[in-house]
Amino acid sequence: MKKPFSPFGELGLIEQIRRDFATTGSAVKLGIGDDCAILRPPSGCEVLVTTDFTLEGRHFRRDSHPPESVGHRCLARGLSDLAAMGATPLAAFLSLALPSTMLAEAAGRAWTTRFFNGLRALAELHAVPLAGGDTSESPGGKQALILADIVLIGSAPKGKALRRSGAFPGDALYVTGQLGGAAAELATLLGRRKRIINLKTTDDHPHLFPEPRLDVGEALLRRGLATACLDISDGLSTDLAHLCRASGVNAEIEQEALPIHPLAGKLDAQAALHAALHGGEDYELLFTAPSSVTMPSSLAGVPLTRIGTLKARRTAQPLMTLLAPDGSRTELKPGGWEHFSKPTKTEKKTPR
Missing domain, CATH: 3.90.650.10 (PurM-like C-terminal domain)
Incomplete structure (x- = not known):
C-alpha cells in the first residue's frame, strides 16, 4: 500500500526540488519527473561524466559545517573535475540519503533546505540544471548519516578535452x-x-x-x-x-x-x-x-x-x-589525501 503524499516526506522533498531547480533553456530536454532525464549534447562535442561522494563524517561534519557549505561543496567537487578537462557543464544529478528523522523534525527540514540553497546558488552561478537523481532513507537508525552522490555531465569539443597524460619534458x-x-x-x-x-558567503x-x-x-x-x-x-x-x-x-x-x-x-x-x-x-x-x-x-x-x-x-x-x-x-613525496591508506600516528580523522 502506497503511503499518502506528505509535504514533509520524500515526495514533498522531490516536488520542492523540482520547483526550485529550473531546467528551461538548458541542455536538459526532460528533467525531474520521469524515469530518466533526456539531454541534448551540443553538436560536435563529446560527453564527459564525473561522480563524487559527499559523506558525513568524511567530507563534512554536521556540527561544524554550515548546511549551505555542504551543498555548495557537494556540487563544487564535480564542477572542478569538469573544469580540469576544460568541459562545459550540461547537467547535474544528485542522489541523497537522509536519516529518517531529517524530514520529520523542523531542524532537519531546515538543514535540508539550507543544503539545497547552497547547492542551488552555485548551480545558478554556473547555469547547471539539476536534471534528476534519487532520494532514500540512510540506514543506521539514530546513528544514520547524510550521504550524497553528485553526478556531473559536461561537454567538450571532440578530441579536445584536457587530460593528465599530455605533458612533455620541458613543459x-x-x-x-x-x-x-x-x-x-x-x-x-x-x-x-x-x-x-551567520557566514558571509561573499568572503x-x-x-x-x-x-x-x-x-x-x-x-x-x-x-x-x-x-x-x-x-x-x-x-x-x-x-x-x-x-x-x-x-x-x-x-x-x-x-x-x-x-x-x-x-x-x-x-x-x-x-x-x-x-x-x-x-x-x-x-x-x-x-x-x-x-x-x-x-x-x-x-x-x-x-x-x-x-x-x-x-x-x-x-x-x-x-x-x-x-x-x-x-x-x-x-617531494606525495603527502596529500588517499582513501584506504593507513593513517600515521600523527594524522587526525578530519573531513576531506
Whole structure:
C-alpha cells in the first residue's frame, strides 16, 4: 500500500526540488519527473561524466559545517573535475540519503533546505540544471548519516578535452589561484568551540565555499594553452604525482614560486608550506604548457603562477623534486589525501 503524499516526506522533498531547480533553456530536454532525464549534447562535442561522494563524517561534519557549505561543496567537487578537462557543464544529478528523522523534525527540514540553497546558488552561478537523481532513507537508525552522490555531465569539443597524460619534458608547470587556504580554514573550523551561525558567503572561504575554475579550464582548452591538466583536490604533491605518472615525466617545484593563500600565510613557515604542498581541497587547476608559450598572468580573472618545470623521466631520479630557496633539492613525496591508506600516528580523522 502506497503511503499518502506528505509535504514533509520524500515526495514533498522531490516536488520542492523540482520547483526550485529550473531546467528551461538548458541542455536538459526532460528533467525531474520521469524515469530518466533526456539531454541534448551540443553538436560536435563529446560527453564527459564525473561522480563524487559527499559523506558525513568524511567530507563534512554536521556540527561544524554550515548546511549551505555542504551543498555548495557537494556540487563544487564535480564542477572542478569538469573544469580540469576544460568541459562545459550540461547537467547535474544528485542522489541523497537522509536519516529518517531529517524530514520529520523542523531542524532537519531546515538543514535540508539550507543544503539545497547552497547547492542551488552555485548551480545558478554556473547555469547547471539539476536534471534528476534519487532520494532514500540512510540506514543506521539514530546513528544514520547524510550521504550524497553528485553526478556531473559536461561537454567538450571532440578530441579536445584536457587530460593528465599530455605533458612533455620541458613543459612549464602552473597553478591557478592560491594554495593551502582550504587546509588552513579547515583547521580553524575544527578548532572552533562554537558552530558558525551567520557566514558571509561573499568572503573568501577556500574550504567552505571553494570556487571551481570552470572559466579558466574552458579558456585553457579554447586557446590551446595547456598540454595537460587536473584539479588539486587531494593536495598538490599527490595530484602532481598523478600527472607525472600519466605523462611519463618527472617534475621540479620551485618552493619560492608557490602562491600561498593568506590564511595559510598566517601559519608558521613550515606549516604554510605543508598546507600548500599537501593540504588538498583547494580545487585549483594544476596544468602544464610548453615553455615557449607566453602565458598570461591571469585567465578569467584568476591569477596563474608558474611553479616549476617537467623533466624527462629517469628511473634513478625522484618522481618529484622540491627546489628550496637556498638552491638545495629534496625529493617531494606525495603527502596529500588517499582513501584506504593507513593513517600515521600523527594524522587526525578530519573531513576531506
